[in-house]
Amino acid sequence: MATIKDIKAREILDSRGNPTVEVDLTVDNGQVFRAAVPSGASTGIYEACELRDGDNHRYLGKGVLKAVNNVNTIIKPHLIGKNVTEQEQLDKLMVEQLDGTKNEWGWCKSKLGANAILAVSMAVARAAAAHKNLPLYKYLSHLNGQDNLTQFNLPLPFFNVINGGKHAGNKLAFQEFMFTPCGASNFAEGLRMGAEVYHNLKKVIEKKYGQTATNVGDEGGFAPDTSNPDEALELLVEAIKKAGHEGKIKISMDVAASEFYDAKTKLYDLDFKNSNSDGKHKLTSEQLVEYFANLVSKYPIFSIEDPFDQDDWAAYAQLTARIGNQVKIVGDDLLVTNPLRAEKAIQEKACNYLLLKVNQIGTVTEAIQTYQIVSKANFGTMVSHRSGETEDTFIADLVVGIGAATIKTGAPCRSERLAKYNQLIRIEEELGQNSTYGKNH
Ligand SMILES: O=C(O)[C@@H](CO)OP(=O)(O)O
Numbered sequence: 064m065a066t067i068k069d070i071k072a073r074e075i076l077d078s079r080g081n082p083t084v085e086v087d088l089t090v091d092n093g094q095v096f097r098a099a100v101p102s103g104a105s106t107g108i109y110e111a112c113e114l115r116d117g118d119n120h121r122y123l124g125k126g127v128l129k130a131v132n133n134v135n136t137i138i139k140p141h142l143i144g145k146n147v148t149e150q151e152q153l154d155k156l157m158v159e160q161l162d163g164t165k166n167e168w169g170w171c172k173s174k175l176g177a178n179a180i181l182a183v184s185m186a187v188a189r190a191a192a193a194h195k196n197l198p199l200y201k202y203l204s205h206l207n208g209q210d211n212l213t214q215f216n217l218p219l220p221f222f223n224v225i226n227g228g229k230h231a232g233n234k235l236a237f238q239e240f241m242f243t244p245c246g247a248s249n250f251a252e253g254l255r256m257g258a259e260v261y262h263n264l265k266k267v268i269e270k271k272y273g274q275t276a277t278n279v280g281d282e283g284g285f286a287p288d289t290s291n292p293d294e295a296l297e298l299l300v301e302a303i304k305k306a307g308h309e310g311k312i313k314i315s316m317d318v319a320a321s322e323f324y325d326a327k328t329k330l331y332d333l334d335f336k337n338s339n340s341d342g343k344h345k346l347t348s349e350q351l352v353e354y355f356a357n358l359v360s361k362y363p364i365f366s367i368e369d370p371f372d373q374d375d376w377a378a379y380a381q382l383t384a385r386i387g388n389q390v391k392i393v394g395d396d397l398l399v400t401n402p403l404r405a406e407k408a409i410q411e412k413a414c415n416y417l418l419l420k421v422n423q424i425g426t427v428t429e430a431i432q433t434y435q436i437v438s439k440a441n442f443g444t445m446v447s448h449r450s451g452e453t454e455d456t457f458i459a460d461l462v463v464g465i466g467a468a469t470i471k472t473g474a475p476c477r478s479e480r481l482a483k484y485n486q487l488i489r490i491e492e493e494l495g496q497n498s499t500y501g502k503n504h
Pocket residue numbers: 102103104105106107238239282317319395447448449450451
């Protein structure tokens with residue numbers, strides 16, 4: 064048995080220079096296991112609570128000293144002496160007994176903070192994996208109810224190379240334009256192709272808009288000064304051709320439409336970042352359905368994430384009925400990795416793919432639970448980073464461990480993104496013949 068001897072939380076900075084929570088968990092033999100939580104910018108309103116301090120002084124972003132203090136003074140005394148292999152019980156103890164806050168969508172973690180709870184939850188999983196002498200992905204596969212697997216799949220990576228929405232200072236409404244090297248023969252080759260397209264995209268953008276247009280957004284993607292999604296897609300198609308990977312790549316978008324929906328008028332403003340807007344780019348849900356159907360007929364599109372606002376269930380169902388057999392309709396703000404919202408989406412046939420972000424729900428146990436719920440309904444799952452990231456690589460092991468088919472963790476540049484992609488390279492190398500790539504997406 065490996066028991067918890069000490070837990071220490073601290074405030075560190077994420078990739079945007081905002082405070083976030085990191086935890087060091089020490090077990091009885093003296094080994095220390097570390098975990099850090101990421102933070103979103105286009106956060107869904109139904110996500111578990113990310114506890115932030117009231118102050119705005121020390122940094123541009125608000126601090127997380129309350130969450131840190133909750134780990135050090137409330138969670139720690141209750142976890143000391145507990146067995147690290149009891150993930151589910153420990154997560155339950157933190158969520159239900161120590162926190163205990165609930166809303167219509169279940170445990171909302173607003174007392175201790177999902178950021179406080181998750182950092183501990185992830186560190187517990189790392190400690191248990193080490194105790195069982197397993198790489199983290201194999202231990203997470205055990206938590207997913209699959210013991211002694213010998214064969215693992217490496218996911219298709221989705222590189223976010225053109226940034227818009229809340230993640231960039233251009234006028235592009237859609238937040239992310241991604242591509243995936245589905246024609247690669249393994250993950251390492253896929254990552255190389257990713258970098259090749261990325262570098263070619265830089266040249267294409269430079270030629271079209273000039274040197275200053277190659278500035279990057281929060282996730283390392285370029286942020287050219289266009290407001291037109293079609294134009295962004297054309298740039299990507301050209302870069303793929305230029306890199307010589309035509310036919311081997313598919314494209315995905317995260318529209319992050321909650322960011323530009325007006326609940327009063329029920330309109331989506333595709334020009335929401337343009338202060339000189341003539342107001343001509345406001346679309347109804349029905350018009351947006353047509354818009355997406357048209358894009359799907361023109362480009363090799365794999366998935367569309369958050370095509371509508373997080374409460375526009377009817378529009379989701381309409382789009383899924385219309386093009387859901389050709390493309391994945393991915394729920395991020397819609398599902399927020401929440402078991403109850405996942406069940407509602409299944410019932411209403413609102414989408415067919417889960418975006419899984421561990422910090423949206425706040426424990427490893429609940430994240431896996433949501434994955435299992437959607438998997439039973441034949442949804443696929445894309446594991447995801449946040450726009451504010453750290454060097455923690457937990458999600459790379461998670462995607463392989465639970466067997467999710469796809470992952471998005473930004474552009475193939477910037478270390479907080481590459482930390483995850485590079486960890487996947489290592490896992491693939493370790494598995495050797497026992498790995499496949501890009502299966503079951
Ligand atoms: O919307 C998203 O999918 C994410 C990650 O790319 O962004 P954020 O972390 O800002 O919510």
